[in-house]
Amino acid sequence: MDLRKYAALIMGVMMVAGVAVSHAETDDDEEDDVVSNVPAQAQICAGCHGPDGNSLVPMFPKIAGQHPEYLEKQLKNIKENVRVSPVMAGIVATLNDEDMTILATHFAEQPARPTPSVSNGPGSIGEKIFQTGIPGAGVPACASCHGANGQGIAPGFPRLAGQHANYVTTQVQAFRDDQRKNDAAKMMRMVAAKMTDADIAAVADYIQGLK
Ligand code: HEC
Ligand code: HEC
DSSP states (O other): OOHHHHHHHHHHHHHHHHHHHHHHHHHOSSSSOSSSSOOGGGHHHHHHHOTTSOOSSTTSOOOTTOOHHHHHHHHHHHHTTSSOOHHHHHHHTTOOHHHHHHHHHHHHHSOOOOOOOSSOOTTSHHHHHHHHOBGGGTBOOTHHHHOTTSOOBTTTBOOOTTOOHHHHHHHHHHHHTTSOOOSGGGHHHHHHTTOOHHHHHHHHHHHHHOO
8 A cells, every 4th residue: 555645544534533532622521531641742643653652553653662762863863854754754844842852752651562473473583583683694683782572772772572563674674775774873774784575574573572
């Protein structure tokens, strides 16, 4: 599916829903309160990333439980076009620095919910790549920078645990193909350069199931 067409569709739905939501809020408060204390700026994010940042659509990243510094860096990188995202660009254009800090803090505080791995659980090739890398190909262990459980190391190394395999795959491929270049010291580009599509798919499936 064309991601941009999908995004346009979601945005349309959100605008209609946004009117309904704000109307309902003036009529009666404290009803169907999924997440409490949601900043106003976060309403537009829900259409793609889910109300609590645990997106249900595999091509939209989960942002719940991610380190706030990393989330803020991505928003700024996208705004400055250092990370190219046609889908996010129009959205971040409307955000100032303070909005970005508020949003990053809000989504970082939401509990992350993993998605079960399809076939790369314990003992799998995906686990092997994550924990020990691919020594023959010179691929280092993902765990060495992203932590043994994929929880990341703030501020520079993002949490990966529980992220959609589909999104992980597209990002690693984007680093490999030099389409995403916002990694300090080319750290991810060097890792991804030596990986095949099969390696990436296996490790992405393992990552999705990490808690
Ligand atoms: C129309 C769908 C859509 C909306 C609405 C949206 N996003 Fe995104 N977001 C995406 C997509 C898709 C990506 C992945 C980058 C890409 O493929 O372009 C992304 C990426 C991100 C990232 C980087 C995540 C990572 O792990 O690197 C952050 C942070 C983010 N969005 C925050 C937000 C915030 C905050 C809002 C609300 C102000 C928002 N997004 C609204 C679709 C959306
Ligand atoms: C040398 C350290 C290092 C190693 C090893 C490493 N990464 Fe990364 N990774 C990073 C850094 C730094 C970033 C953040 C880039 C940025 O600032 O946007 C990152 C970002 C990512 C992202 C993007 C996350 C998001 O939410 O968009 C994915 C996916 C990823 N790494 C997967 C992997 C996988 C899979 C492996 C193992 C094959 C791996 N990484 C090994 C340093 C590393």
